Amino acid sequence: MLSMRFDLVDLRLFLYILETGSITHGAARANLSLPSASARLRGMEDTLGMPLLERGRRGVESTPTGDTLAHHARLVLGQIERMQGELGEHQEGRKACIRLWTNSAAITEFLPSPIGRFLRDHPNVQIDLKERQSSETVKAVLTGAAEIGIISDAVEHGALQTLPFAVDKLVLIASRDDPLAQLTRTTLAEVAGRAFIGLSADSALQAYLGERALMAGRTLSFRAHMRTFDGVCCMVGQGAGIGIVSAAAAQRYRGTPGGTIELADRWATRQLLICMRDRDALPRAEKALVEHLAGL
Template sequence: MRFDLIDLRLFLYILETGSITHGAARANMSLPSASARLRGMEETLGMPLLERGRRGVESTATGDTLAHHARLVLGQIERMQRELGEHQDGAKACIRLWTNTAAITEFLPSAIGVFLRDHPNVQIDLKERPSSETVKAVLSGAAEIGIISDAVEHGALHTLPFAVDKLVLVTSRDDPLATRRRVTLAEVGGRDFIGLSTGSALHTYLGERALLSGQPLTIRAHMRTFENVCCMVEQGAGIAIVPATAAKRYRGTLGLRTIELTDAWATRQLLLCMRDRHALRRPEKALVRHLAGQ
């Protein structure tokens, strides 16, 4: 039984497009040539790989097995090519790292800065995403490494502790809440909030938590940074929920009060996640060790 890489790619293209014609086009192959290759694979196996219907083609049970192994083989070939490319003069290894708002703003800048300084042939493609999206990206291979909250399911991913992120409420000094030491989100849900930009991972996370508490947040203004959020709060425009590290950073220069949020979800363990730590490339392993403090 012999299949070459062209056969495997063609078969996956056919499944992705649901059409032999479209699969052949993606493989830059004529339809007769693609059909001949497909027929040859089926004759070699002695079993059909595709079922043809009105809506296109679908894989048989045998085809599912072939597709699974084709993805593994082609994925390993791609990884091999990337790792070999790292040895070329001037070549840079690119690490795709997806992370939530707290990690990207509060914990990563200095850590990644040190890592990049010490690894001149590495570049990092950093994306801010909600933890649930990051889990999917790492599982699917869209990212090699993720940083997520332990509040989300991460399935079979391998995880390591990264940091503890505690969210707090900030108010102006003359706000009626300023004398409180502790509150829950339910107690302040009816107030006007200042939030981060729509689409930020923290904005999404807080919106979900507010819905679960039965009282969606009212956002008066969306700001791009925690500093801008805190400046708005200082002026009495509203209250806000920010990481404790950000509140501490701005508390000394702004007229802010920090109040503990007692909701269980307000204290999150941030986790490094990856599919298989042992299968990571050398630069990726180095980054994981660096971020995990190992």
């Protein structure tokens, strides 16, 4: 049997390297010098007798051995964080941190209000909120990288438990002068040849729309990328292109001329789900957040 001498710094460093795709950036996040981080990484590989990392298209990636280490590192560190969170509830000023991964529509349209109320009522809780595609969120919750996720029901969620959260409907928007503004319904395939205004290239919705276009045998062309749905609506209202946004965003943004056009594609209407590994096993703060979001 191997004699393992990994400490928590080793485990955190390794996960930071995977999250950033870089030993240099991982070392910086771990507050270690590059030589120190490299020495720790070599020490782990020497102990195991196998490489943990390899060069990939997006920087360094984990080997199969690295995948196993990452899985257990998340479990160990997650358990420690849960212990600290629960103990912290008994200490004034000590905050529990909940890791919540979600998609673009939820993070901009559906979460701000309920999370704001939750944080108001739970002063010793903080939330680490990340925007990711639903498929990434499922993997994160399954592996322990996040305690809770908000996902679309269009993705397979395996053994995760789910609760309904909200219905997200995507719509097409166009300026008043655009011929599309006369339509009531259309499909992505029918408008794929037009110039789009979209969210930033790294947003979950942008990746989702790109995948749906590819499945229809098309690619989308973008004239500009904005950080928010309001920014997309504003650009479209000026006639710069067309866009696809959450219906809630289009309704909220009063300056959208031409109204909205329904997308007839089945994937355009999504049930958003709260997902977790085991609701009964969640720490008190995480369980309270799930019940708050689900209206239980």
